[in-house]
Amino acid sequence: MVELEIGQEVEMEYGGSAKVLSVIGSGGQGTVYLVRFNGMKWALKWYDIDKMKKPKVFRKNLQTNINDGPPSNKFLWPKYLTKETADGTFGYIMDLKPDGFDSFVDILNTYKLEIDPLTGHAVKRPVKFASLNAMVTAVINIVNAFRQLHRSGKSYQDLNDGGFFINVNTGAVLVCDCDNIAPDGSNFGIGGKPGYMAPEVVRGVAQPNVQTDKYSLAVVLFKLLFRGDPMEGEKVVRDVCLTESSELKHYGQNAVFVYDPNDASNRPVRGIHDNVIKFWRIYPDYIKEAFIRSFTTGISEPTKRIIENEWQKLFIRLRSEIIMCGCGRTNFSSMFVQPNEKTFKCPKCGMEFASLGFSDRKYRMPLYLGCRFYECEISPDSDDFTKIAGELVENKLKPGMLGIKNCSERNWKAKMPDGAFYDIAPGKGFPIWQGLEIDFGEIKAQI
Amino acid sequence: MSNENITEPVVNDNLSADALDGFEPAATPDTAAASALDFDDDPLSATGVSRKSLVIFFLIDTSGSMKGKKMGELNTVMEELIPEIRRVGEADTEVKVAVLTFSTEVRWMYSTPIAIEDFEWARLRASGVTSMGAAFKELSARMSRNSYLNSPSLSFAPVIFLMTDGYPSDDYREGLKELQSNSWYKFGLKAALGIGEEANDDVLAEFTGSKDTVVHAYSGSQLAQMIKIIAVTSAQIGSKSMTLSDDTGHEIGEEDVFSAKQKLLGQQIQELVSNQVEDTDVPFDTGW
Numbered sequence: 158m159v160e161l162e163i164g165q166e167v168e169m170e171y172g173g174s175a176k177v178l179s180v181i182g183s184g185g186q187g188t189v190y191l192v193r194f195n196g197m198k199w200a201l202k203w204y205d206i207d208k209m210k211k212p213k214v215f216r217k218n219l220q221t222n223i224n225d226g227p228p229s230n231k232f233l234w235p236k237y238l239t240k241e242t243a244d245g246t247f248g249y250i251m252d253l254k255p256d257g258f259d260s261f262v263d264i265l266n267t268y269k270l271e272i273d274p275l276t277g278h279a280v281k282r283p284v285k286f287a288s289l290n291a292m293v294t295a296v297i298n299i300v301n302a303f304r305q306l307h308r309s310g311k312s313y314q315d316l317n318d319g320g321f322f323i324n325v326n327t328g329a330v331l332v333c334d335c336d337n338i339a340p341d342g343s344n345f346g347i348g349g350k351p352g353y354m355a356p357e358v359v360r361g362v363a364q365p366n367v368q369t370d371k372y373s374l375a376v377v378l379f380k381l382l383f384r385g386d387p388m389e390g391e392k393v394v395r396d397v398c399l400t401e402s403s404e405l406k407h408y409g410q411n412a413v414f415v416y417d418p419n420d421a422s423n424r425p426v427r428g429i430h431d432n433v434i435k436f437w438r439i440y441p442d443y444i445k446e447a448f449i450r451s452f453t454t455g456i457s458e459p460t461k462r463i464i465e466n467e468w469q470k471l472f473i474r475l476r477s478e479i480i481m482c483g484c485g486r487t488n489f490s491s492m493f494v495q496p497n498e499k500t501f502k503c504p505k506c507g508m509e510f511a512s513l514g515f516s517d518r519k520y521r522m523p524l525y526l527g528c529r530f531y532e533c534e535i536s537p538d539s540d541d542f543t544k545i546a547g548e549l550v551e552n553k554l555k556p557g558m559l560g561i562k563n564c565s566e567r568n569w570k571a572k573m574p575d576g577a578f579y580d581i582a583p584g585k586g587f588p589i590w591q592g593l594e595i596d597f598g599e600i601k602a603q604i
Numbered sequence: 605m606s607n608e609n610i611t612e613p614v615v616n617d618n619l620s621a622d623a624l625d626g627f628e629p630a631a632t633p634d635t636a637a638a639s640a641l642d643f644d645d646d647p648l649s650a651t652g653v654s655r656k657s658l659v660i661f662f663l664i665d666t667s668g669s670m671k672g673k674k675m676g677e678l679n680t681v682m683e684e685l686i687p688e689i690r691r692v693g694e695a696d697t698e699v700k701v702a703v704l705t706f707s708t709e710v711r712w713m714y715s716t717p718i719a720i721e722d723f724e725w726a727r728l729r730a731s732g733v734t735s736m737g738a739a740f741k742e743l744s745a746r747m748s749r750n751s752y753l754n755s756p757s758l759s760f761a762p763v764i765f766l767m768t769d770g771y772p773s774d775d776y777r778e779g780l781k782e783l784q785s786n787s788w789y790k791f792g793l794k795a796a797l798g799i800g801e802e803a804n805d806d807v808l809a810e811f812t813g814s815k816d817t818v819v820h821a822y823s824g825s826q827l828a829q830m831i832k833i834i835a836v837t838s839a840q841i842g843s844k845s846m847t848l849s850d851d852t853g854h855e856i857g858e859e860d861v862f863s864a865k866q867k868l869l870g871q872q873i874q875e876l877v878s879n880q881v882e883d884t885d886v887p888f889d890t891g892w
Contacts (some may be wrong), residue, residue, distance in 0.1 A: 182691075190608070198706055215793065222870070242782075262696055265652065265653045265696065266652045266653065266655070266696070267650060267651065267652045268652070270690070272687070272690075278722040279690060281721075285648065286647075286648055289647055289648055292647075292648065318696065336750050348842075348847060352845060352847035359856075360855050360856055361854065361855055361856035361860075362855050366685060380653065383652055384650040384651070384652075384653050385654065386653070386654075389654070389758070394757065394758060395757065396758070397749060397758070397759065397787065398758075398759050398761055398787070398791055399656060399758045399759065399760055399761075399845075400761055400791045400860065401863070402858045402861055402862060403846055403862045404861075405856060405858065405861050409856070428756060429650065429757045430654060432650050432651055432653065432654075435643070435644070435645075435650075436647070436650075438643070438645070440648050441644055455875060487646075487647070488646075488647055488729035492645060507741070
């Protein structure tokens with residue numbers, strides 16, 4: 158392998174050269190360097206072509222991806238190729254990871270190690286989502302990124318915990334390591350990471366494709382929400398030492414979901430899998446059922462795996478069911494008491510929350526100060542889960558009076574206690590009351 | 605959906621001997637602590653995902669012949685090495701280090717494996733003879749769930765790295781025989797470095813099980829390079845799950861993956877070693 162030296166100039170394919178400033182990290186396929194090109198700093202991934210099966214084909218695929226451009230701004234996409242060296246070695250440059258993003262691995266570990274440059278000692282710094290809303294938003298963003306990718310006819314191939322960066326304050330997501338992305342059906346040699354790979358890939362009977370991506374996506378989502386491995390339970394821990402053959406067995410030939418309703422042989426073990434045990438009690442049934450399907454029928458029948466669009470709907474629902482109680486308790490509505498169909502009650506402080514029912518769905522959205530609904534929730538054609546359409550606020554001129562503010566760009570109609578519907582223009586609001594009805598156009602809602 | 609189907613603490617209670625695949629069970633876990641999981645329902649408060657653990661064993665010859673420059677170089681390179689391995693361990697594996705030295709006597713640097721984040725190299729001194737067999741026996745005794753490999757969760761097979769500059773002065777075969785019956789050794793990643801003219805690569809290959817994972821250093825600069833190559837490569841491979849043996853064209857069986865990591869280690873070490881520039885190969889006008 159040809160390693161680059163600090164200060165070395167690497168010629169770019171379309172002229173100019175990138176100067177190597179430092180090493181950022183290294184992975185299975187090569188090394189990533191910090192470089193300066195055209196007066197800006199970039200990341201350069203430089204391949205170890207000896208480890209590649211078909212470097213020429215790989216480079217061509219990379220070129221195609223660069224020409225096609227990223228499916229959305231959630232991808233740290235390859236930007237420019239370097240010129241091939243005499244022995245065929247090459248690399249590509251991409252944008253640097255922006256500040257404020259933490260790696261998925263650090264989020265799972267709940268801390269990151271920062272090395273004190275003077276002493277060389279490692280210091281642990283906590284990494285945690287700032288709010289439940291940010292966490293569920295991150296999940297929606299991950300799902301949406303893969304939906305966009307798959308819609309462009311490509312598959313990611315080696316989806317794993319090293320492939321994402323997440324902003325724990327906002328839930329923004331960046332998908333990196335995009336160089337193995339290939340048209341569905343092609344594979345340029347990457348296998349993936351066990352634990353994330355679909356069982357049929359582990360067993361060697363399939364190559365990575367869109368269907369195997371769906372399995373890996375379910376693993377990523379499970380890890381983020383349940384903070385554990387969906388296939389690591391009693392059966393696996395009993396092996397004590399994770400040898401190559403036990404990995405083949407537990408992630409390939411005989412993978413058993415820890416909460417498989419029909420097979421209790423691999424349940425999580427207290428003291429080791431406390432997170433999974435805890436979160437399995439917290440998440441609502443529709444989320445758990447989606448994972449059960451992914452990791453039971455989805456193991457042997459790739460076509461039954463949950464598609465991204467379905468995940469997206471489930472998590473948009475999950476986000477709308479978050480309640481931030483005045484006592485400080487934040488949880489999903491399923492973790493609140495329901496004295497009647499339309500009311501949620503905090504089991505800790507007793508505070509009660511009314512809810513809004515929408516005409517196009519059965520579940521109800523709890524109302525609390527600061528709760529929001531999004532464009533995709535009030536307009537059936539919209540896929541926009543980031544644009545806030547409405548928010549429950551306190552009237553600035555009448556303290557104590559709560560109402561819904563129209564943050565969208567369209568007029569709504571709201572029913573007032575006199576029984577009449579009034580136009581609510583963008584930027585305006587209306588108080589909430591027991592008989593409230595809102596007409597968003599195609600979708601209607603009522604308390 | 606019932607929330608009651610949670611497995612009670614069962615890490616080791618109902619394990620049958622054969623289920624352990626040759627690995628002995630650990631000491632009984634503290635059941636009181638395990639059942640005290642208070643139901644904290646905060647969806648944001650989580651502990652880190654249970655990580656797999658990897659112990660890297662360094663077996664270092666500290667006999668009299670190592671005295672002087674060799675020992676000094678070894679100490680320096682080991683000090684430098686720790687931060688490099690730390691980067692490997694940053695991902696989803698918890699890496700620990702244990703150092704066993706052997707001369708006339710066999711000693712552990714610390715009485716238990718230390719997490720790589722906290723590990724500090726204690727400089728070694730050399731004197732005495734080369735009791736390699738005794739070191740193998742001591743290692744075998746400690747490579748047990750009741751001793752150094754007592755992580756409650758899953759472990760990767762350990763990395764065992766032997767460094768020596770001489771021929772064993774005791775019956776190494778007897779010690780090796782004992783070690784070879786240890787399952788952790790069987791599945792572990794083994795590599796060895798012979799230092800100087802005296803070290804016998806055949807003995808080292810008996811220890812690692814293959815010539816590919818034995819390398820030799822004749823000069824000081826080579827010593828540093830080789831230690832780093834072996835330690836970093838074996839830590840990388842050891843701390844990760846197996847990589848897919850791609851394009852087999854058939855369903856992978858146990859025979860396909862058996863000691864796949866050890867084979868990969870051999871390949872990578874050979875590749876990296878052959879890339880190293882020999883001192884004598886350097887033209888007079890370079891390296892300035």
